[in-house]
Amino acid sequence: MHEKLIFEHSRTGRTATAQFPAAEAADIPAGLRRSKRPLLPEVSELQAVRHFTRLSQLNFSIDTHFYPLGSCTMKYNPRACNTLAMLPEFLSRHPYAPAATGQGFLGCLYELQDMLRDVTGMQGVSLTPMAGAQGEFAGVAMIRAYHQARGDLARVEIIVPDAAHGTNPATATMCGCKVVEIPSLPNGDIDIDALKRVVGPATAGIMLTNPSTLGVFERRIAEVAGIVHDAGGLLYYDGANLNAILGKVRPGDMGFDVIHMNLHKTFSTPHGGGGPGSGAVGVGKRLLPFMPIPVVGKEGNQYRWLTEKDLPQSIGRLSGFMGNAGVLLRAYIYMRMLGRAGMQRVSEYATLNANYLLARLKAAGFDAAYSDRRASHEFIITLKRQSKELGVSAMDFAKRLLDHGFHAPTTYFPLLVPECLLIEPTETEAKEELDAFVEAMIAILAEAGTDPDKLHSAPHTLPVRRLDDVRAAKQLDLTWKAAQA
């Protein structure tokens, strides 16, 4: 299946603009005017609708396929969340409209702050960061601001485990900090001795995910918190894996001082083909004054935005208005539909599904990277053995899974496990779906023995076959030019 570029459907003079009135722009000096029209398609409305509908059909998505992308929590995005967040009154609200005209909207955000604070065990929540990476930025910036406010200017080092997601070190750099990496032990836990060696008067904080990106719970977290706190540093919780522990154990109770939550993971807001995300941050008492603004406050029964006047030590604004407000409404609706008991069910069934899938894959001859550990909501299979024995890679497995109608798990992350697949089924998948995935993995493993080329050249049934990444990077073709038609 192939769909032409929208520009190839375009014909000069064709319009779909009946809904727009013609008008004349006056008072614009000739020197400031545009002389040549931009390259925008000239198509009928039907042509546009058909083109983009066809494009959509070239995608895998949660709504169409099992999508066990580790670390991404691809759970069902309830349709009610979208429909209700898109009520016309919410959509037409200007962000600078007076608070008096938005009490319903602000009330939802205020209650969301409260609920998120409670499920994470923190003291305050700011909803403004627009994705996980921006939540991380807010967190590290707050840690820096905290030390600076105390005159402790030497604290510029952020400790990061070697298995961390790339955004952790990149964020520390953006905050003007220096990154210190510590290794993981063979059993997946943090190397406590290494941690003890690197903490000191330069330690600003540590960034951790728990369960870690290795798919296992960091059992000695209380000890880690003690070591970092005793050294004068603070603990940052990367909420990428919050789905694993929701309602079971709270980051605040583990000793974390600041946390970001990926509302597009744990709280089921859509991933949208690469965003919008939402990276709300929660903070302990020490960091309350530094939260990014705006925050929703309540006086009497009136809600209003809290700004720099209310939080003069805030790290400031990270977005033009109020983060990804519409995403926040979706998360609010989701949490209200789940309720208190539903929060706990999320982690219970996500963990059940992951451990079931792991048990079945192990029985089918696959190697778990941490075989003596309990899986959290996700786990790692390493194909190192198959790679050596059969000459097939994790990438080959991933691509062949697409032919079986499954989105591939995360591949080659975390970086320190060779030939790995990071698999996260989420709680919203039925047992039949997990069983079908296992059957596909078994079939591919058998095929790897009999016809490995079938794997090397996969996928075979998708709109395109394996793409030439080297050519893409070397012969950059980033925009269409009319001459290429």
Add this chain to the structure above:
Amino acid sequence: MPFIPHTDTDVRDMLATIGVPSIDALFDEIPASLRGASLAGVPEALTEMDIARLMQERATQDGKPLNFIGAGAYEHHIPAAVWSIVTRGEFYSAYTPYQAEASQGTLQLLYEYQTMIASLTGMQVANASLYDGASAVAEAALMAVRAHRRSTSARILMPTTLNPIYRQVTRAIAGNQSLNFEMLPYVPGSGTTDATALDKWKGQDVTALVIQQPNFFGQLEDVDALTDWAHANGALVIAVVNPTSLALLKPPGEWGQKGVDIVVGEGQPLGVPLAGGGPYFGFMTTRMEHVRQMPGRIVGRTLDLDGKPGFTLTLQAREQHIRRTKATSNICTNQGLLVTAATIYLSIVGPEGLERVAAASQSRTRELVEALTKIRGVRAVFSGPRFHEAVLTLDRPVEPVLEALAAQGIVGGYSLAEHYPELGNALLVCATETRNSNDIARYAAALASLLN
């Protein structure tokens, strides 16, 4: 159970396969001392019917006031087809196109978007989006410091006519990396950047000059002269533009003798609803020579094993998952779904439609300013050409007037008291193609009765 498909039999079979007696046993690696949170702050579950009623009530409570604010977010008509396609599950519930072969829809759409936004801004290449217009300015400042290899000052000149929130966000995001932001004042009569203030920086190491067009006041800057000054002084130019305006205004790629170096802006006017402040998206375009300094995802066209064209994420070695501490930015997830909306919007309106939207917005704002300045006590502050916003002053403090208007269902404008106290009782107003003559008359009548 909401959104959980397991039957009792399923659970029993699954636990047996794992070899544990209960779901709770699966949490045995979590120390007991850490467990047992009560979640008292989370209410009991609501059914879909009940949450629907609650949200309807809250929406009704907020209503749909008649809006005359812009200030960075603009109410334009969005063709119905746009969001009916955007919310198709195949776009809505997919993730970042890591598996290119299973994501050709999103990837091709992003390539089409990159083509459209690059052409609209008159530049060679675009990324697949940033979070919003404000954070895009911060990313552009950081990118300019990386791209300008001869400049060591990390000095960024920012006019006070740049959206004041953008200035705050840029400081919050880029300020941790020792950038120096210097302010440029505006000319009181025209509300545009004071070119004579640049003399102070002549011959000095300046990394980049930021120019917003139209500026925060809605006034049109002399972009050619500013761009040429910057280039003559060895500085890069960062343009901050409204994408709708570019249907009429000279694209930044053509400003001055050489065109600007980096273009950013807020993409919201292109088919994204106001929605209380987000989600929107930021766009960024640049010259090919700076492409490796760009933050964010970039899609390229390549060939598959059979030699057939296809699309994939490319230049990923710039990004955090590979480059880690040395990445161009920490950005990962961006605003894909909003770019989907913008691409469909631009396809449906086309070049003719976008011109009509821009021209109608400019013309409606002119009509609005004429109607409001007829009222005693209201006057326009700046002369000179503008796009679709204008600064007015009232003969009394603005806030109480805005509150009184809001009580009548009119959102009358954005008070400039906090960020531009020198302008007195000033108010930024906007009318787009969505405001008709009756709307404007209604606003004028309400304001007249409040003031006179």
Add this chain to the structure above:
Amino acid sequence: MTTPAGLKFLKSHEWARTESDGTVTIGISDHAQNALGDLVFVDVPEVGKTLTAGVACAVVESVKAASDVYSPVSGEVVANNDALQATPELINTDPYGAGWIARIRPSNAAEIAKLLDAVAYDQVVAAEAH
């Protein structure tokens, strides 16, 4: 590919060769290009730039990785390999020849002596494989 005996190496996989005119040519080893895979971009140091031994002076980029190239010696860049702009794969096909990165006029000849010889470098590579 055998490691050329006349070259000196850094542990971080750069090589250096002293030319007859006293300048030093630098590049990355065959092992390094192999680990990176198909190169798609090389950022070479500008002529005239002063380099410090052990400090990053270039970047080599493949689809899946990007790596800093550390200068084996201190000194001024007198030439860089322009051909890498259009054909970065020269490093893959001929890492010790046409895939050179830059030529440096060394400011401290003693630095060269401190580098690893081919035998020692091969041992480093062998140790990494375990």
